[in-house]
Amino acid sequence: MVAVAIVAAGGLGYALRPVLDPSVQQVPSSFTKVLATYNSIQEKYYKKTSSKTLANGAISGMMASLGDQFSTYLENDEKSSLDSTISASFGGIGATVQQTSSHLEVASLQAGSPSQKAGMKVGDQLVKVNGKSVEKSGVNAAVSKIRGKIGTTVTVTVRRDGKLLKLTMKRAKITTDTVTTSLAPADKSVGILTITSFSEPTAKQFKAGVKALRKQGAKKFIVDLRGNPGGLLEDALQIGSMGLKNGQTIVKVQDRSGATQVYTAGKQYDHGFKVKEPLAVLIDGDSASASEILAGAWNESRGVPLIGETSYGKGTVQNVAQISKNAEVKLTVAKWLTPNGNWINKKGLAPTIKTSYPAWAQIQGFSTSKMKLGDESADVHSLQISLQAAGQTIPEANGYFGPTTQTAVKNFQTQQGLPATGETDVATIQALIKLLSGKLAQNDNAISSAVTYLQKH
Structure with missing residues (x-):
């Protein structure tokens, strides 16, 4: 099943604290052309245009002229999304919703959340x-539709045992878990900390995760940064400091004049909490920004191995300036360097030990869930690779839905207790994804390589 928490999604790689000064400086004479254009449009354009629309267009145009994908003008929902990502909190009801083959249903409830207090239950249909x-x-x-401003009211109607129930609740501040923990299946002395982003609570959650894993018997740690798009430098500095000796370099930040600020490990970041146990870090092509800062810091200053695939390669730093109640500018203000002075922009960090996902685990998803005999597409090719991984016999993944693929689909549907139609639908694709997700969790090459490394060190 596809489950989505009632949270805000993150974006790729921002860093440092939102401290840009948005105050107006002296306007250069070249901007008289901008004002002249504005006046011409306001006075002569064949239909009325709001000044707000023109101003937003001018700002967006200036940002686009930089040719920097990470410098952007954010307004309304985009601003709210970034703010929620930075804080890892949002206005919600503390429930997770998932899509089944026929309806939306409540998958989980946070303890003490508005949804739980209102009487919502797991399994309720939305x-x-x-x-x-x-x-x-x-x-x-x-x-x-459920998310909204903290303190506002939302009414959710659910179906339970054939009856409709109206549940009214006040949205509260919900904090997202950016760090999850587990013990390695193959070695319970190895703890795994998966960091999904670097937001305001991440360093505290990481520290709590290490303590919890120690109590469970972990003597060594794997820090999984795969798929982590980055986040706040402050939290990367705090976690980086936890894994280094005081005085060791975490990162160097260089502004446009060439002036370089060196950030080093110390109590100002880790408050005396250290992770001295053996470490290994997992990275992939989606590990970016703050993820690369942490990985680079531990690799070059402590010799921690990087396991997986070459990282994204984002070597710049952004700050955020709020320019109105509903708008802000995210602007690249510096570049960052690894402890050894390397700028990994557009190059990434190379793994110490290279491992990669199998082809079936790299499938990004399906644009359609409905495929049948005679179809020919990239989705069919992905389906064939997935069915092969699920144990079905398909001689060649050629992208054509022929009789062999139809038979494989029927066999898979029968094994999963689904109608054996030989055509895919939402239920079939979801069952396939669920099976392969479980297989990946049990056969993760990067985790296995990290465990093997840690057992020898």
């Missing part, structure tokens, strides 16, 4: 939000 049906909506569309 019917309406504030009186408007969401039964034909996707998970993300329904979730966006």
